[in-house]
Amino acid sequence: MAGTAGANGECQNRAVLDQWHPVGAIDEAEPNVVHVTRLLGESISFAVTPEGRSAAWRTRSDLTAGTPVDPESVTGTLPSRCEFLYVWTSLGDPPEGSFHIPEFFEPDRRNFNACTLGVYTSAPRAVENFLDMGHFPFVHDGYLGSEPRTEVVDYNVHVDGDTNEIWATECQFWQPAASATATEGQMVEYIYRIMQPYSILLYKSCPAAPERMDLIGLFVQATSEEHCRGHMFLSLIDDESSIGHIRRFVQTIFAQDLPIIENQNPKRLPLDPQAETPIRSDRASIRYRRWLSDLGVTYGVIPAA
Amino acid sequence: MIKLYDYVLSVNCYKQRLLMSILDVPYESIPVDFYPGWEHKSEAFKKINPLGHIPVIDDDGYILWDAHAILVYLAAKYDPSGQWYPAGDPERIGETASWMLFAEGTTNTASAARLCVNLEYDFDLEACQAGAHRLFRVLDEHLWFRERQGLDWVCSGAHPTIADLALFPDVVLSEEGGISRMDYPALRRWTDRFRRIPGFVPMPGIFPPAAVKAGSPD
Ligand SMILES: [Fe+2]
Numbered sequence: 001m002a003g004t005a006g007a008n009g010e011c012q013n014r015a016v017l018d019q020w021h022p023v024g025a026i027d028e029a030e031p032n033v034v035h036v037t038r039l040l041g042e043s044i045s046f047a048v049t050p051e052g053r054s055a056a057w058r059t060r061s062d063l064t065a066g067t068p069v070d071p072e073s074v075t076g077t078l079p080s081r082c083e084f085l086y087v088w089t090s091l092g093d094p095p096e097g098s099f100h101i102p103e104f105f106e107p108d109r110r111n112f113n114a115c116t117l118g119v120y121t122s123a124p125r126a127v128e129n130f131l132d133m134g135h136f137p138f139v140h141d142g143y144l145g146s147e148p149r150t151e152v153v154d155y156n157v158h159v160d161g162d163t164n165e166i167w168a169t170e171c172q173f174w175q176p177a178a179s180a181t182a183t184e185g186q187m188v189e190y191i192y193r194i195m196q197p198y199s200i201l202l203y204k205s206c207p208a209a210p211e212r213m214d215l216i217g218l219f220v221q222a223t224s225e226e227h228c229r230g231h232m233f234l235s236l237i238d239d240e241s242s243i244g245h246i247r248r249f250v251q252t253i254f255a256q257d258l259p260i261i262e263n264q265n266p267k268r269l270p271l272d273p274q275a276e277t278p279i280r281s282d283r284a285s286i287r288y289r290r291w292l293s294d295l296g297v298t299y300g301v302i303p304a305a
Numbered sequence: 306m307i308k309l310y311d312y313v314l315s316v317n318c319y320k321q322r323l324l325m326s327i328l329d330v331p332y333e334s335i336p337v338d339f340y341p342g343w344e345h346k347s348e349a350f351k352k353i354n355p356l357g358h359i360p361v362i363d364d365d366g367y368i369l370w371d372a373h374a375i376l377v378y379l380a381a382k383y384d385p386s387g388q389w390y391p392a393g394d395p396e397r398i399g400e401t402a403s404w405m406l407f408a409e410g411t412t413n414t415a416s417a418a419r420l421c422v423n424l425e426y427d428f429d430l431e432a433c434q435a436g437a438h439r440l441f442r443v444l445d446e447h448l449w450f451r452e453r454q455g456l457d458w459v460c461s462g463a464h465p466t467i468a469d470l471a472l473f474p475d476v477v478l479s480e481e482g483g484i485s486r487m488d489y490p491a492l493r494r495w496t497d498r499f500r501r502i503p504g505f506v507p508m509p510g511i512f513p514p515a516a517v518k519a520g521s522p523d
Contacts, residue, residue, distance in 0.1 A: 025341075027341075028341050037425065113341070115340065115341065116341075117423050117424070118421075118422045118423045118424070118425060119422075119423075120422060120480065120481070227422070244336060244338050244342070247341075248336060251313060251314055251509070252313055252314075252509045255314050255509030255510040256509045256510065258480075258481050258509075258510045259480065259481075259510055262480045262481065263480065
């Protein structure tokens, strides 16, 4: 695709280069050691200090994976920041600040990375799958849905005029085991929020505090146009379950999605409104695809003609 | 009761859950925080298995590790029909051993590719994928000839063995490692047959037989 990836697969799409991208969970990165990963077709290295400051750079031969390093001494670095559990970097000219998650700072929340898992699909396909309630009863049967309660009731979608984020509100779904603590089925309320082309957050009614919501984020690291790593961000009000128990629940759900998304062809998300049958493309995903077009995203997608 | 040191996304742990479900053997799953905790590499876990691997079983104080060895033990002890591990039949036991060794190969290629992709393991991904395709080609051809003889499983005889069971998860999860099964039609038919074995249970990432009928690609 012209203008999408260069001859070596590296990204040439301004709209994507200029974003902040997650490259790893802070808690899983041993401090003061080089970690190597991939982003937008390139090999990227990063390191964090024990205090949670970070450095990121294009991988080079004098700093191989596992080498001890003081992140603050590395020169020729990329922009980087530690925020919302992850190290973020950019290969372009990123905005000063990123999106906001005020709930994250509430003192009684448990915030942690549930898992980071690599998937053979494009970042936008992973986001769109996360946004789609229609597959719950078929793919997450017994957890996030169950037949015959397959109906997706109508909901609202709008783009916020100030932040240019997509919000899908008043979503509802009947779930047999909505969370790691659920003991019975319930009608669950969802709000979806897409903050960046590859980052999505869902707010979900919280069993432990009816007037508040649990947050589940999927922050996607596009390692190439057709492969990504999904970082599962959790911010929960739940002082009952062990972290291990919650992680097993989330990893189970995540892995249930793999055969579905890995068998979607093409792996890049088609933005042409005519390209795919409307079954999967419900209103939120139609809006998401149009929004990606409007932002000028060409990486990980098949742009509309 | 048997204790299984277990991780929900591990193929090799799944092999044990699958066999115990088929043989209707009750067991207790002891969750090991494989990722992100790497608990199997902890000093405490190495007292159970010094190799730092799961699965491990503890059957009333009898400890055994290595996925394919555990399958041999469980089938030998808990399958009254003697079919899953056909110990009474020298030819079939030879074939079972041969295909279990082959399954070490699919584990070290197809399932290793899955670890590279899912968890950024530092293996040579392309070598793993190429190795898996070499083995899948051999297995596909073998199963095709079997079908021509009216046989459904990797070893001779009418009943599946633990060799089928050892191969099935490595094969059926191969897409997660970027290994397509498009070119292996006999292999795909065999995975469909395997899913219909009474007592079959899926793991996350594997469709149960009902979902397959509904038109999913597997
Ligand atoms: Fe899903």
